[in-house]
Amino acid sequence: MAEINKELVKYIATLARLEFDEDELDDFTEKFRRILEYVEQLKELKVDEIEPTYHINVNYTSMREDEINQSLEISEVLKNAPDKKDNFFRVPRVVE
């Protein structure tokens, strides 16, 4: 099993764009370790020859005509934006 320590938790948090305070980190790491210990039981099973199931309805995927339909008005879509300007979402500075 992968060694679960604070460094690994911090690394995964970076990938997920999350962040934990130092005082939350111990508790979080401990619970994270317990869950990963629990899932270790899958090691009991030999599955080399088994195909993975990523999706249930692989044989059913339904198709439709590629037609132009009415979509939402831009003004409607922007109603929930925390910040906007003209027809755009506005965000903080991206480049220096």
Added chain:
Amino acid sequence: MDIKKLTLEEIRNLIESRVIKVRDVTEFYLKRAKELQEKTNAFITLDEENILNQVENLEKELERGFKGKLTGVPIAIKDNICTKNIRTTCASKILYNFIPPYDATVVERLKKEGAIIFGKTNMDEFAMGSSNETSYFGPVKNPWDWDRIPGGSSGGSAVAISAIQAPASLGSDTGGSIRQPASLCGVIGMKPTYGRVSRYGLIAFGSSLDQIGPFARTTKDCALVLEVISGYDPKDSTSINRENPEYSKGLSKDIRGLKIGVPKEYFIDGVEEDIVVNIQKAIDTFKNLGAEIYEISLPHTKYGIAVYYLIATAEASSNLARYDGVKYGYRAQNVKDLKQMYIKTKKEGFGEEVKRRIMLGTFSLASGYYDAYYKKASKVRTLIKQDFMSAFEKVDVILCPTSPTTAFKIGEKSNDPIQMYLSDIFTINVNLAGVPAMSIPCGFDRKGLPIGMQIMGNYFEEQKILNTSYAYESAVGGFKFSPFQEE
């Protein structure tokens, strides 16, 4: 006229024949919903003005001769299902102010049949939980004992039925989130076959597992709501284009010759004795009704939780990446750049359990771990699916407890994720396999808490499940779904 006791069909017929008014029914439930809200906390949003507007519009439609399957029936909607112009929060701070500009397909279909889109029900944050304790808007309480959890994640939708705050509701089920709360609250809840009901407008958690389904008091009510929300939707490529039966008309009590499988892996240590005893009694009832009982095996049952918490979290980590403060919902303030905005928004906007699952899923998919975790879990998922497929070669339906325990105390498991996850041990594999299943009331334990029995069926055999339920319901003389039923 005692509105409280009316079935959905009765409400519709009485309204369409002008014996009662749409307003009478909606106002009755609005009053109950408001009076009991402080005790149950079942609703996050109860937009009275919007509801009364719908009533007014429907009354005008009735003047013009409108007829529908659910005319004037108020239906409460879980708060992860988008309702146009009604706030939809997913019980999260990160969506606390989100007002969808469109209706989910299921909501559109309910409206088309004349239903009144009632309050938005409380839930675990992003449907991640089994106790309704992770909601940003506070826990939901179980009407059978206010100190206990109602189950989750669709706790509010289950309680709305058992506290008689609505006559029917919708929930969503990713690992048991309809069936487990239905069981713990003594009501009916059904998860349809994956692909039977459109997920368009359902805020995604685990996209290969999520399915919307009804909560109800009676099998017939459940069947009626299910037939309205089911069916192919071009907006959801995983919804399946095939015949959509009228389940309520197809109901039959005659289950002579029905082959019922009882899986030995669902009667293990840790299942409360009263639950086993009551399920045994139900099996005897089915025997008396002419069903044939077979002991069967679903050998990979015990791996379900581990598989689920690698797959569902992986899908969630991808689905929840969209909450970054750009397009809707909460945005952290006082940030120096875009990246910090993303991080602070997620840090401040998500609760602990949601963060845990995003982390777990990110780990399961991360380079270096993917094969050992996500891919391995997906292979074991194949074995779990095969268990069901071979079982359904021998039997028509499978019968087992919905949950290993009845409702537990608020706070009892909230600090122990593994214990909490284990409360879904009997519901989770159904989602991994994609088959339909239903939880129906099956008596009470010695504490007076409801017990649920689960009926699982093969792909697209909802009618068989409903008939099994209907036969049992008729044999026991109806369900006691609420502590307030006789008041």
